Structures are given as C-alpha cells and as structure tokens.
Amino acid sequence: MSIKFHSKDIISAKQFTREDLDMIFEIAARMEPIARGDEESRLLRSKYLATLFFESSTRTRFSFEIAMLRLGGQIINTSHVAFSSITKGESLHDTVKVVGNFVDIIAIRHPLVGSALTAAKATERPVINAGDGPGEHPTQALLDLFTILKEKKRIDGLKIAMAGDLKFGRTIHSLAQLLAHFDVELVFISPEILRAPEGLLAHLREKGVSFRETKDIEDGICDFDVLYDTRIQEERFTDLKEFEKVKNCYTITKELVGRGKEGICIMHPLPRLQEISVEVDDLPNAAYFRQTFYGVPIRMALLALLLGKA
Amino acid sequence: MSAILLIKNGRILDPASGFDQTSDILIKDGRIVEIRDGIEIPTELQSESIDARGLIVVPGFIDIHTHLREPGFEHKETIATGAEAAAAGGFTSIACMANTRPVNDSTEITGLILRKAREAGLLARVYPIAAITIGLQGKTLSPMKALKDAGAVAFSDDGSPVSDDSIMELALEAGKRLGVPIISHCETRELAHGGVMNEGPFSRRLGLKGIPNESEDRMAERDIRLAGKTGGHVHIAHVSTAGTVQLVRDAKRAGIKVTCEAAPHHFTLSDEDVSRDNPNTKMNPPLRSWRDVDAVLEGLADGTIDAIATDHAPHSQEEKARGFEEAPFGIVGLETALPLVLSLVRDKVISLNRAISLMAFLPAKIMGLDKGRLRVGDEADLAVFDPEREWTVDPASFKSKGKNTPFVGWKVKGKVCFTIAGGKIVYRERAQIK
Numbered sequence: 142m143s144i145k146f147h148s149k150d151i152i153s154a155k156q157f158t159r160e161d162l163d164m165i166f167e168i169a170a171r172m173e174p175i176a177r178g179d180e181e182s183r184l185l186r187s188k189y190l191a192t193l194f195f196e197s198s199t200r201t202r203f204s205f206e207i208a209m210l211r212l213g214g215q216i217i218n219t220s221h222v223a224f225s226s227i228t229k230g231e232s233l234h235d236t237v238k239v240v241g242n243f244v245d246i247i248a249i250r251h252p253l254v255g256s257a258l259t260a261a262k263a264t265e266r267p268v269i270n271a272g273d274g275p276g277e278h279p280t281q282a283l284l285d286l287f288t289i290l291k292e293k294k295r296i297d298g299l300k301i302a303m304a305g306d307l308k309f310g311r312t313i314h315s316l317a318q319l320l321a322h323f324d325v326e327l328v329f330i331s332p333e334i335l336r337a338p339e340g341l342l343a344h345l346r347e348k349g350v351s352f353r354e355t356k357d358i359e360d361g362i363c364d365f366d367v368l369y370d371t372r373i374q375e376e377r378f379t380d381l382k383e384f385e386k387v388k389n390c391y392t393i394t395k396e397l398v399g400r401g402k403e404g405i406c407i408m409h410p411l412p413r414l415q416e417i418s419v420e421v422d423d424l425p426n427a428a429y430f431r432q433t434f435y436g437v438p439i440r441m442a443l444l445a446l447l448l449g450k451a
Numbered sequence: 452m453s454a455i456l457l458i459k460n461g462r463i464l465d466p467a468s469g470f471d472q473t474s475d476i477l478i479k480d481g482r483i484v485e486i487r488d489g490i491e492i493p494t495e496l497q498s499e500s501i502d503a504r505g506l507i508v509v510p511g512f513i514d515i516h517t518h519l520r521e522p523g524f525e526h527k528e529t530i531a532t533g534a535e536a537a538a539a540g541g542f543t544s545i546a547c548m549a550n551t552r553p554v555n556d557s558t559e560i561t562g563l564i565l566r567k568a569r570e571a572g573l574l575a576r577v578y579p580i581a582a583i584t585i586g587l588q589g590k591t592l593s594p595m596k597a598l599k600d601a602g603a604v605a606f607s608d609d610g611s612p613v614s615d616d617s618i619m620e621l622a623l624e625a626g627k628r629l630g631v632p633i634i635s636h637c638e639t640r641e642l643a644h645g646g647v648m649n650e651g652p653f654s655r656r657l658g659l660k661g662i663p664n665e666s667e668d669r670m671a672e673r674d675i676r677l678a679g680k681t682g683g684h685v686h687i688a689h690v691s692t693a694g695t696v697q698l699v700r701d702a703k704r705a706g707i708k709v710t711c712e713a714a715p716h717h718f719t720l721s722d723e724d725v726s727r728d729n730p731n732t733k734m735n736p737p738l739r740s741w742r743d744v745d746a747v748l749e750g751l752a753d754g755t756i757d758a759i760a761t762d763h764a765p766h767s768q769e770e771k772a773r774g775f776e777e778a779p780f781g782i783v784g785l786e787t788a789l790p791l792v793l794s795l796v797r798d799k800v801i802s803l804n805r806a807i808s809l810m811a812f813l814p815a816k817i818m819g820l821d822k823g824r825l826r827v828g829d830e831a832d833l834a835v836f837d838p839e840r841e842w843t844v845d846p847a848s849f850k851s852k853g854k855n856t857p858f859v860g861w862k863v864k865g866k867v868c869f870t871i872a873g874g875k876i877v878y879r880e881r882a883q884i885k
Binding site for chain 1: 652656723740741742
C-alpha cells in the first residue's frame with residue numbers, strides 16, 4: 142500500500158518522479174487482467190467517481206468510467222444532463238465544491254488551462270485532470286508511456302520519434318516531459334510552423350535529454366523504436382489557409398512502416414484522420430488501439446492510489 | 452417485588468411468527484407477559500421503561516459459533532468478556548467451541564464453562580459445544596452421551612477437521628441417537644497444509660501459500676455423504692466456497708439432514724481485501740474470491756444457508772502482530788455482526804425478516820433450542836437496535852478482549868441500543884443512557 146498518493150490530486154505530468162512512474166506502472170500491470178475482464182475486482186466498492194466533463198471526450202470519459210466500474214466502484218457523470226448550475230453561471234470552484242460533497246473522487250475535463258488546479262483547490266476530494274484544454278492531460282501521458290513499456294518491454298535505451306502537431310499537441314508535451322525521466326533519444330518531426338515550443342526544448346536540454354528536430358518523417362525512420370503520430374488539429378488554427386498547407390504533410394502508410402525498423406511501434410492518441418492509413422491497422426506494429434486500452438489499467442491504478450486502496 | 456420492564460413503541464419483528472408491527476412489550480420476572488399496543492403501568496410500581504420509537508425490537512441474536520477461549524487462553528478472551536461482547540452485539544445466546552485448553556472433551560470442562568457463565572452473571576446464555584474426539588485428535592470419540600447430559604448442545608472438532616471417515620461416521624451415528632448436530636469444520640488437511648489465504652491470483656501476487664476451495668468442498672462432500680448414510684445431522688460450519696454452497700443445496704434437495712452457516716466476513720470481504728500488512732484478514736476458512744462471496748449471498752437468499760454465525764475468534768494483539776504467515780487464524784465478530792448483516796438488507800440481498808431469522812430463530816433450531824422468538828411466556832431475550840444509526844468500528848471500544856477485526860475504521864450502519872437477557876438489560880448503548 143502506497144500512501145504517497147492517498148487523497149492527493151493528479152494535475153500535471155510534471156508532478157511525477159521516476160519512482161512514481163515505476164510504481165504506477167507496476168500497479169497498472171496488476172490491474173490489466175481486471176481491465177480485460179479476466180479477473181473480478183471490487184476494490185473500490187462503495188466509492189463514487191464523478192466524471193465532470195465540461196467538453197465532450199467520449200473516449201476519455203468511458204475510460205475513466207470503465208476503470209471505476211471494473212474496480213467495483215460507482216460513477217455519476219454529466220452526460221445527458223444539461224449542466225444547469227453551469228448554464229446558470231455558477232463558478233467552477235462552487236460546482237466542484239458541491240460535487241466533492243457527493244462523491245469520493247472527481248475526474249474533470251474543462252476547456253480552460255488551469256481549471257483542473259482550480260478544481261483541486263475547491264475540494265478536499267482527490268481530483269484527476271482529464272484534460273484542461275491546451276494545458277495538460279497527465280493520464281494520457283501516463284498511458285502513452287505505459288504503452289511504450291508494454292509494447293517494447295522497456296523505455297530506457299529507446300529512440301522515440303514524435304510527428305505532427307508538436308506546437309499545440311499537449312499529449313506530445315506531456316509525454317516528452319515524462320520521457321525526460323528516462324534514458325531515451327527523441328526525434329521531433331513537424332512542419333516549421335508546428336515545431337515543438339522552445340520552452341519544452343529548453344526543458345529537455347536542461348534535463349540532458351538528447352533530441353533532434355526534422356521536417357522529414359523518413360529521416361532516420363529505420364532507427365525509430367517508436368513513432369508517435371498526432372493529428373494536426375484544425376481547431377488550433379486561426380488561419381485556415383495555413384491549416385490546408387500542412388494538414389496532409391505526413392501520412393503513415395504500410396509502405397512507410399515497411400521501411401522502418403523491424404518492430405517499430407506506431408502510436409497515436411486518436412482520433413486519427415488521414416495521418417495513418419487504415420491499411421496500417423492490420424500490422425502488428427499498429428499499437429494505437431491497444432494504446433487506448435492501456436488507459437484503463439492506468440486510470441484504475443490512479444483511482445486506487447488516490448483512494449488509498451493500492 | 453417483581454421486576455417489570457416495558458418496551459414502548461418499537462417496531463416488534465418476530466420472524467418465527469410473522470409478527471411485524473409497532474407495539475409494546477411487557478416483561479415481568481424475566482418473561483414476556485404481554486405484547487400489545489398502549490400498555491400502561493402505574494408509575495408507582497418499580498419498573499423501567501424503554502422508549503423504542505424508531506428502533507426495532509427482535510429476538511436476541513443466537514451465535515452458534517464462538518470461541519470463548521476459557522479455559523486455557525484467558526489472555527485472548529474469557530467467558531465473562533466473551534459474554535459481555537455478545538451482549539454488546541445483541542446476542543443473548545452463544546454456543547462456544549471445544550478448542551480450549553484442556554479441550555472440552557469431558558464433563559468437567561463442560562461443567563466448568565457453564566459455571567463460569569453463571570458467575571459472569573448470565574449476560575448471555577452460554578451453550579457449550581463439546582469435542583467430537585478426545586483432545587480434538589480425531590482418533591477416539593469423546594463420551595458424547597455424558598457430555599450431552601452435562602449440557603453440551605452439539606459436537607465439533609472445529610479447527611481440527613475429523614479426517615478419518617469411520618470416526619466421523621461413528622460421530623454422526625451417535626449424534627443421531629442423542630438428537631444433536633455434529634458440526635463439521637470442512638478442511639482437507641493435505642490440501643490446506645501450510646496455506647494462509649485463499650488460493651488464487653491474489654495469493655500468487657502476494658506470494659502467500661494458498662488454501663484451495665477443494666479443501667473445503669472435498670470434506671463437505673464426505674460429510675454430506677456420511678450424513679446421508681447414517682441419517683445423522685451434519686451442520687457445516689462457516690461455509691466459504693461456491694462449491695460447498697452447491698453441495699449443501701443439492702443435499703437438501705435429496706433429503707439429507709444437513710444445515711450450514713455463513714460468517715459475516717465471508718459475505719462481506721474477499722481475498723482481494725487480504726493484505727500482508729493486515730493479519731486481521733487471515734482466518735480459516737480464508738476470505739475467498741468474489742465468485743464465492745456471491746455464492747454465499749445466493750445461499751443466504753435462497754435458504755441453502757440456515758444461519759449466520761460469527762466464528763468469533765479472539766486473539767491477543769501480540770499474537771496477531773507476528774506477521775501474516777505466523778499470525779494465528781481468526782477474527783472477532785460478535786460486535787460487528789449486526790451492521791454487516793443489515794448491509795445485506797440495504798443491498799436487497801435478503802429481507803430484514805430473513806436477516807433476523809438467520810440470526811435468531813434458525814440458529815436456535817439447528818441447535819435444538821426453543822429460542823429465537825418473541826412469544827408470551829418465553830424468557831425475555833431481546834435485542835433492540837437502531838437500523839439507521841451510523842458508527843465507526845473502533846476495536847478500542849470492544850467489550851471483547853480480542854481487537855482483531857478487519858473492519859477497523861469502517862463506517863457502518865445499525866447499532867444495538869439495548870440487549871435484554873432473561874428480562875434484564877444486560878447491555879445499554881452509552882448514548883441511550885438518560
């Protein structure tokens with residue numbers, strides 16, 4: 142039983158140490174047979190999770206909810222219900238404080254940066270950030286890293302490439318921060334206008350992580366152990382002409398994967414549009430659907446830890 | 452002068468008769484003399500009256516499986532402290548197992564237990580269960596007839612299964628002649644040997660040696676077969692596996708004289724709750740899988756399981772602190788049973804009526820005791836409880852010497868307010884003292 146996380150919040154990928162990550166992954170690995178339905182658990186019986194989603198994200202919400210349900214817990218959520226207090230103009234602080242009086246733990250998704258922290262301050266109950274707009278999405282970063290561990294059986298010593306929208310893609314930012322705890326080599330692949338922010342690169346330099354930037358997805362593909370692709374998000378562009386120029390700049394095809402290193406692991410946070418051809422889905426390299434599954438044991442581990450049951 | 456006790460305006464629930472309504476009970480000289488609405492007694496008479504508005508008045512609970520540890524292990528529990536714990540849990544009758552030191556395999560020990568119970572002031576009636584075999588060795592039958600005459604109500608080598616089929620068969624035959632049940636602790640020694648928890652994914656994860664379901668099922672199968680052969684009454688103690696529940700269900704359908712009991716921990720917790728750091732999750736039979744828990748719940752609901760019994764097994768804190776593998780098996784149960792049973796009612800597993808029946812009338816019937824009901828003329832053994840009262844389990848407040856409970860810190864609902872044995876208030880919840 143670990144007490145470090147009991148009653149704490151999960152707000153940012155920055156909060157984890159290497160030891161934390163190792164522990165979370167160990168617990169998540171134990172949760173896997175339960176997540177698959179092969180073992181039954183009622184670890185969190187009599188506990189209630191509220192999934193407060195102020196913007197829709199069916200996959201993330203389902204993943205949290207099935208994690209809670211598989212552990213025998215109960216859920217209440219905001220789906221199908223017009224958020225009356227919100228439409229009446231109640232502050233986020235007040236809403237979370239009220240919900241915190243009903244339930245044992247809260248997962249919150251909100252379009253505004255910093256909203257998860259605001260929520261965490263409003264209640265004594267543990268709060269998990271399920272994405273605060275362009276800010277952070279720490280459980281995604283954890284499941285991404287866990288996927289790499291499961292697929293490649295290790296993290297240290299890997300060469301990991303990230304492609305697509307590195308400027309706005311928060312999953313990339315959070316994952317790169319977590320990877321900085323490991324001995325890895327990073328390759329950032331993006332069009333000029335979507336380069337990874339200087340702040341992130343400076344952080345990696347400071348941490349002594351070796352990385353390089355390129356515009357060409359084929360540049361060094363025969364060396365990558367992992368290729369993490371992301372969608373170029375139309376909603377982040379103010380000038381649609383700019384979007385049109387870059388939206389199809391990378392397409393991962395069966396042919397491209399064939400030229401990659403043997404066993405290259407293709408990841409994507411989903412939803413994917415044209416950036417990965419459907420023909421890739423059948424390759425053993427395509428890890429992106431397994432990746433979404435790994436979100437379940439990761440969230441189970443976090444729920445158990447925060448509720449003092451792991 | 453005669454002692455009068457009046458319980459007013461409580462919901463009187465007597466599953467045996469089907470009586471369930473708000474009314475008054477008048478108790479005089481230790482017996483129930485009247486049950487009707489609006490009983491008034493002149494205030495000049497020496498009397499006590501309990502305002503039971505919002506409370507439920509039921510027959511005192513009967514626990515047919517406790518370990519009182521005296522003689523021999525008085526540091527764990529004495530008959531007096533055990534009886535006090537019983538009263539605090541709403542139990543007015545308890546049957547105690549024979550694994551004392553010396554073992555209760557002689558009329559002297561049976562007599563000693565009964566004398567100690569009297570000296571303790573009859574907080575709860577104590578019914579000794581004597582050993583099936585001398586010294587619980589499984590070799591020679593105890594003097595069962597003499598023991599029954601001395602006051603033993605049943606026979607059991609609880610904790611030490613009778614491995615020899617022919618001895619068990621002889622015991623069942625003797626039990627049949629004497630009209631008493633033989634209580635079987637179902638465990639197959641060679642399968643359970645060295646195990647400390649349920650065998651399954653959790654034992655493998657914790658690196659602890661497992662006790663397979665098979666250990667219980669194989670012995671239950673044998674005992675049921677012998678009961679069928681002899682016509683004796685076998686009572687299976689603390690059923691913990693889906694397999695044994697099914698064996699009992701089938702045996703009952705086949706007309707075999709078999710009854711069984713389940714312990715609150717076996718329908719509340721599973722092996723998922725076992726932690727190396729918590730030796731109070733170690734008992735025998737062990738906490739089983741959720742599948743087994745569900746089977747026990749089903750058995751409680753469909754009538755396969757005849758009684759709820761606590762297997763109250765006090766140990767000192769030092770003994771339990773030896774680490775999971777070294778710590779002795781067992782947990783206390785008398786003072787936490789009611790809220791755990793009531794949670795089954797809230798979860799709609801069983802009705803309140805059946806819950807009370809499983810704790811009073813049905814266990815009495817197994818033991819051949821004419822108890823567990825509320826009839827005019829009966830000895831007044833009652834429990835009065837508040838089904839809505841929430842409280843936090845704190846072993847420091849236990850009357851039992853044993854503080855070994857896995858329910859520490861649990862917020863539970865349902866509290867005994869008064870326990871009345873032989874017409875006397877033997878337990879009064881502190882908050883009720885006015």
